[in-house]
Structures are given as structure tokens and as C-alpha cells.
Amino acid sequence: MAERCAVVGVGQTHFTKRRDDVSMPGLLREAVDRALDDAELTLADIDAVVIGKAPDAFEGIVQPELFLADALGAAGKPLMRVHTAGSVGGSTVLVAAHLVQSRIHRRVLAVAWEKQSEGNAQWGLAGGRSGGIGAGGAFAPWIRAYIQRSQAPEYIGWMVAVKDRLNALKNPYAHLRIADITLEKVKESPMLWDPLRFLESCPSSDGACAVVLTDEAGGRRAPRPPAWIAATAMRSELGQFPGRDPVRPQAGVECSADVYRLAGITDPRRQIDVAELYVPFSWYEPMWLEGHDIAGPGEGWKIVDAGETEMGGAFPVNPSGGVLSSNAIGASGMVRFAEAALQVRGLAGEHQVDGARTALAQAYGGAAQYFALGILRSDPD
């Protein structure tokens, strides 16, 4: 049997447009120190470090792990970098968890970040060429296909955009703070990647996230309630092949089926109390509700429409404000896991979902082809 793994420390920087006051190592160290403080541990207690960020072209620094080893306290320790595009922050947590579950290490520090102000993600995504389509341009055709298939009304996307920005007002770390956001404001914001509007899209942020994971003994003696990792799953598929459905990718369907099975979940919509899903564009909320079998095909938007994914709803999604409110790309996947952990630890503060004991964390990346999912619980069993 695998070793039990617990999240005992969570740290985030404030997400913002640009952090000129710190270097990249300084930014990371801020998140790391907060995670260690939460766990009441020091770098000396850490056995290994796992890190994740988006492709190097985004900041123009190749293999930053080499110069970051000191700042991460990794000198003389195993340091591993994970690469799974936008899902990398989630995959990084899972790799760190696997190192504990397989008893290779007892205490692992996982760190993910992006300092997007030091580069240009649009340019990076375009391979440095003009006419780059950006992430929105890649996903917009599939969002159009979803809307056409599901017959969802246009305002569903606006609803998610409003909900996540209102949630963000309760999260001190969130980047966007649009207190006066309304459906009307979203509707009237510029069309960037038809059918995606400006306010239906994520910002570009600087920020970092860190998580401390320990074995069962570490979880049991943690100073604050731990989050137990009940199940993890990763899947990927080719970005393009004949018959591929990028709207509801098979890798995502199989990834969630696996993580539910491992966690003993048969009815995710009832048995999961809160979900942090990777929603960089508003429509991805209903799309992942369907893509991970929380709702049946064509039913995801109806759950949104009924208000079930709001803070007080039956299935709250992204109480943190989500990727729509803070997007330091490499960190975004890890923040889903960190926020899920805070929820089941009861430490989410103003955006705490009452009584949350089982949380789903999800990250996706590439051409909606890489998936990292986890179920986190208040109880070890």
C-alpha cells in the first residue's frame, strides 16, 4: 500500500500585473517561506524540491531551475522540474505527492510560478512570430463548438466571468478586483477571440505558489489541519488526431474516471463539496463540468445557469476567483490544488465553503490534452 500523503503547508504570493520589487528567485522564495511558515517547517526539513512553470520562452530564461536552486533551498537535494504546459502546476503537485506516496521522500516542497511581466506570453506562444493566436485563439473554436452542440445561451459565459470575479473579491491573493463587474460589462467588453470577450479571459499575472507535502506521520503532527491527498490521476493525449474531440477530450474523461474510482467517488456532483477547476476562459467551467463527468453531455451550462457553481450553490466552483482572476501560468495549476487544500483544511478565510471536506482540484494544459486531477480530503481515510 502506498504511503499516505498530506498537504501541511500552502503559500502564495499576491498575484498582480507585475512584481518589479522582487526578482524571480525572490518571488518564489516569498511563496516558499509562506508555505513553510504554514507547516512550521524550515528548508532544512525538506528532502526534495519539485518545480513547475510554463515553457521557458514565456520569460526568455532557459532552464531557470539551474539558477533557482539556491533560492529554493535545493542545493545538495534532489530537484526535479515538471513540464506539462498549462497543467504544469497541478502535475508538479502530483509528482511531489508520488515521491511521498512511493516513500522515496518524506517531505517534499512543490513550487510553481510565472513572472509574466518579464516576458511576453503572446510572443512566446507564437514562437516569436507575428500573427500569434494566443491561448484564446486556440481554444475559441472549441468553445464555439461547445456552444453549438450544447445549445447553451451566450450569457452562460458572462455568468461565469462575473461569478469568478466576485469570488476573487474575497481572496486577498487574487489579481483582478473588479468590484463593479456585471453581466452587462462582460457583454460589452471587446471581442478578442470570437466568441470570447475580454472580460471572459484570464489576466496575465506575476506570482508563485508553494505546497509542502509530507508522509502520514508528518500529516498527523502538523500544527494546523492537513489536507489528505485521497487520489491523484494524470492523463494526456495527442494534441491533434483524426476523430479527436477537443471539446470533451478523452484523456480528461478517463483522468476523472480514474481519480473518482481511486477516491471511491461514484457521484461526483453529490460527493464533492467544492471544486477548483482550471478555467482560463469562462466557457471552460461548463466544459469541464461535462469533460469530467460532473454533469452529463450538454448539461454543464444548466448547472451554471441554475447558480449551483456559485459560492452558496450545491457545487461551488472556484471560490478563489480561479484562473479568470489570477493567472501566473505555471502557478495556476498548483493554485487549484493549494486552494482545494485550504478549503478542506478550513483555512480559506472569507472564501471558505462551509463544511467542505472533499475537494476536487484540476489543471489542464497544451491543446486541452494534459490533465492533472486530485481529490483532497479533511480526513485521511
Add this chain to the structure above:
Amino acid sequence: MSDATTGATTTGTAKQHLVMEHLVSLTYRDALPPSLDRFVDRLLEGHIVGHRCPSCSRVYVPPRGYCPMCVVPTAADHEVEVSDRGILTGFTVITPIAYYGQQETEPFVHASVRLDGADTTLVGVEITGVPHDELRMGLRVKAVWKPESERSTEGISSRGWGGVSSVIDSFEPTGEPDAPPDEYRDHVF
């Protein structure tokens, strides 16, 4: 990279002493595999070829030299020619963002087209001859070829998807009736 002095960058507004602009230019020589090399030769002549998988019969355009579904190699004797007409299977209209090096200024179409006879799509093609608000999945389109003297291999890459814009300017409506959803539903990308 274009002129470094134009400063059309989102990173240039910080205090001078905090930021060092560090611009890097890398030029790659991209060796094409034999299947793509042959595809380009035929494309310059006005023909579009692919490989038909000997195991599952799927037709890949451009040819990849293998079928990723069956994991079998394909080669010259699996070559088939496909039509320069097809179906618009997915699209977005992009309003360009003024990032560093951006030269696009007007909204442009980013579409996927499944050519008749192919099981894959050409991705990132422009659609012309139809107002943007009349674009729709299922629209029947045909290639608008550049004059032979203007065709080049610029933009053809073994690391991209399709990239035929230096030979085919765009696709435009054929005027035929739209294709039904089951002909494009599985080819959104």
C-alpha cells in the same frame, strides 16, 4: 525579430534602472522529414498530397510518415492526392493584440479546414470572400492558390500544423450547400 527600437512591448513601462531589455534572436534551420519534403514539392506545383494508413485507411494531410492511431509507418507508396476543396470545421476571428513584434492590425480568421479525402484538418488558415459574421462550421470552401511565381516554402515547418499560407493565400466559399454536422463534428481541431 523585427526592429528592436520600435518598443511595441508590454514590458517597457517600468523604471529604467529595474529593467534590462534583453532581446534574443534565434534562427533555426528546420530539416523536413521526407514525407513533408515531398508534400512541399507537390504543394508548390498546386497539388495536395497525404498518406493513407495501410492499417486503418485514415488519410493524413500533410503526411506525417506514420499513423499515430495505429503506430505504423507510412511512406511514398501510401501517397494519395486529396482535393483542394473541403469543409470549414472550426474557426475564430482574432482581434490582434499589440504584443512585441505583432504585425497584424486587422481582425483575421483562424480556421481549420478538412479537405475532401482527408481525415485531418489544415489548421490556422484564413477564410476570405465571406463576411466574418457569416462564417459557420460546415461551410464548403476551396483553396485560393497564390500565382506559381509567388509561392514559397516560407512558414512550412516540421514543427507546426499545416502552415501552407506561403502557397495557399486563403480558402473561400465554394457556394455549395453546407456540410452536415457529422462531417465536421469530429474534426473541430
